[in-house]
Amino acid sequence: MPKIEEYAPAAGRSAIEELKIIAERLKGKTILNVNSTAVGGGVAEILNRMLPLMTELGIKPRWELVKGGEDFYAVTKKFHNALHGTRQELTPADFQLYRDTQKANLETLNLDADIALIHDPQPAGLIDKKPAGAKWIWRCHIDLSNRQDDVWEFLRGYVSRYDAAVISAPAFSQALPIQQFQVPPSIDPLADKNRELSEEEISAVLRRLEIPLDKPLITQVSRFDRLKDPLGVIEAFKKIQPYVTARLLLVGGSADDDPEGSQVLAEARAAAEGVPDIIVLCLPPTANLEINAIQRASTIILQKSLKEGFGLTVSEALWKGKPVIAGAVGGIPLQITHKYSGILTRTIDGTAYWMKRLLHEPAFAKKLGENGREHVRENFLLTRHLRDYLLLALYLESGKQDFIHL
Amino acid sequence: MKTTAAAPFKFCTRLTLTEVTGRKAFNITELLEGIKAADDAVIYHHTHRFIKQSHHLVPEGANDFAYWVANTVQADKLGEELTSIDIVRYNSLADIRGAFVEVLERHLAENPGPGRTVATGREFHFMRAIRFSLPTECSAVDYESFIDCLRNVSASSLYLHVFEARLRPPYGVDDFSHWFRTNFNDETVGREISRLDPYSYTLESLRRRIIRIIERRLPEVKNA
Structure with missing residues (x-):
């Protein structure tokens, strides 16, 4: 994986220096990410490249995967499609399966961390076992602007108990009792898809x-x-x-x-x-x-x-x-x-x-x-994406002030 | 004339985190209501973010409110009026908010009746900026080191010291002019920098202009 310095030609020297200053304030903190897959898909792709950069900056990233059977993934696939606006039929048994799977994961996952980024609906229910004093962020990568009501209302019960939610675009915001932040996705300028070619x-x-x-x-x-x-x-x-x-x-x-x-x-x-x-x-x-x-x-x-x-x-x-x-x-x-x-x-x-x-x-x-x-x-580069996550962690850790001097 | 500053100029930079408030406007009336209810962090986001984001493109004096009114609501005259609000003329975010409210209230008084309501997906989203100020490694004690720093700091740093500085004491004054005046009693550089119209340049061309002003002054300072 590329080192943080290798991003300087693409992102600019000042972007790298800024990251180092922000990370200094989070040195030694553990940032936990939970999602449902280690390979394939945009979330895993970003985490695979972002977490080594966190480590290099002195932060302790951890990554846990929520586990479930095929039936669980069939239900969360329906959740995903319903939240994207494609009508799905969800039964009470589907919702119960989701609850049961969350409960089983709560028995096995290590959720100990100062800050947690919980990605998308699959692990959202882990909030039931949020450690005292930790700051939990629900990171939603889905466009919720046409979401199906029953699925959203079900998830909203979990999401409302987080410290903050993160969405990719303002149009994806929903009525929630917690603060919502905009963190757009990013591209990696050093990945094969984007790197300079002769x-x-x-x-x-x-x-x-x-x-x-x-x-x-x-x-x-x-x-x-x-x-x-x-x-x-x-x-x-x-x-x-x-x-x-x-x-x-x-x-x-x-x-x-x-x-x-x-x-x-x-x-x-x-x-x-x-x-x-x-x-x-x-x-x-x-x-x-x-x-x-x-x-x-x-x-x-x-x-x-x-x-x-x-x-x-x-x-x-x-x-x-x-x-x-x-x-x-x-x-x-x-x-x-x-x-x-x-x-x-x-x-x-x-x-x-x-x-x-x-x-x-x-x-x-x-x-x-x-x-x-x-x-x-x-x-829209990976370095800005990382910076936004770190700024949000600092904001939550420093008592949610509108103006923060580092 | 003093050639070393009593207080070094420490270059800082500004970073922001964007909070989505969930408040939306579909027409001019709702935009006015939203601006009236907005706190400083909202006004800052919609007036200052635009300058910073667009400044590598073209000199752009607009703000999010004006951009939405002109390009989405397509109220050309009002859009032009909102665009022409000179936000660096005001000493506080509350004053900037007041200026927008005044223009919008006048427009609605002159144009009673239902205005255009935009379709879902084209609405205005009110957002807040959580502001972080960070030190940089650049610090200047004299004219040469100031030029050196200016060449190297980020556009965000330039933006902070030229635009945003005017919103804090001493109000209406950019940090660079203030430093040259208070440390070197240099009214010439102070006046020339403060006279630069930030709307007429991109941040990069503003950087070049300021460097040129100080470079021109350098031989005089050395011979003084």
Whole structure:
């Protein structure tokens, strides 16, 4: 794992110095994280990279996993979908299973810590055994803006007893008797998906994937999911084809285990049929370096989502200094200020218009990319994410004052 | 003329943690009610955060209230009026709040009747800034070391000493001017720095301007 100093070129020297000063005030404190998986998924990915940095800064991080059977995960999957706004049927037995699993975990988990970050609904019920004097934070990574009432009311009973809640965007906030803080997710600038690549590395990947670079590339990287609107992207590209020289690249997963994904992929391939300048490419989920190279070789990056959680793929694209055209949904407007750090659109026609305009105005497109990268540097890197957690820990430890001198 | 300061200038930096209050506004009336009820931490978040976040992009004098009114409610005239509230002219967050209330009340008096209500998802969220001030390793005792520090401190530090300093005693004065006046009796540098309009520069160009002012003064100070 990278050392804290290795983040200085990306995050800035002052960001590293600030982290050291804050951490000094938390030296020796134990910060416990509890979630449901050690690998796979955004939370585990962040914790795997963030906790070694905490250790290096003199804090004692601990990580516990809540355990349960397949039936428990089936219930929490339903919770997850219901909180995201997809209607689910929950029975009294489902809620009881959740309670029983929490109880079983309370018998085995070591919850001893000065500060605890409890991630998402799976371990939320552990609050029943919060040690005296500890500060507990419920960290919600889910967009709750369309949550299903019964599931939320059930969870709210637990969440209300925490010292604070953390959400990714203000729109996700709920009526709660505890304070809520906004801590957006982050990207790791040193991960394969985001790290700097040489021209040779980029060319080698593009050659291997047989992506020609004779025309400017317009790229969307996302699952083949209707909410990412790949068909809308193809339609927008076809509209500008008479006026521009460019190639469209849609990159997504193979969608083997996702029937709807397979259908959307088939529809995208059908829509691209007979148009040589549209490439539909499937890559495995581990193809981080390839995606990085493709983004860096692109002239414009799209994220034409119709619905989105936080949409961190936008920050990944902005970090490569590319002009990004994205749907104005979910957390995307937090990442893009229209016409300053990217372009926000709401329609196929709008997307087509801005693709054409950015191709014809490379100086403006370049400025958008530069501004977007700086915006990510300030707001969406792992170091800022860690800083926010540490500031929140300090705030709770120092008696919740609005003004704190370190 | 003294060449070493009695009190070194210790550069600090400002970090904030964002609290979501849960209060929302869907129209101008609700925005006014929210601002009236807002404490200093809310006013600080919506007026100062914007300066800091946008300052690497373009010189931007706006604030969150103005941005939402102009871009989401699309009340152009009111948006322009809110944008033009010069927040660095005020000596307290309460005064800044008063200025916004005055403009919004006047607008509502002149435009009675139901105004535009925005759709769910486009509402204004009132937030609070929990403020942390941190020391940095930069400390200056004379003109040269001050320039040296200025080259190295973060934009957050520059922002704290140039913008936010005006909200605490001595009110309306930035920290840099104050230090040169009180330690070196240097009215020239003090006046030139305090005359810089923070809205006309990005933080980076403001940094360059201040460095240039002090560098120009350096030969005179050495020969004095």
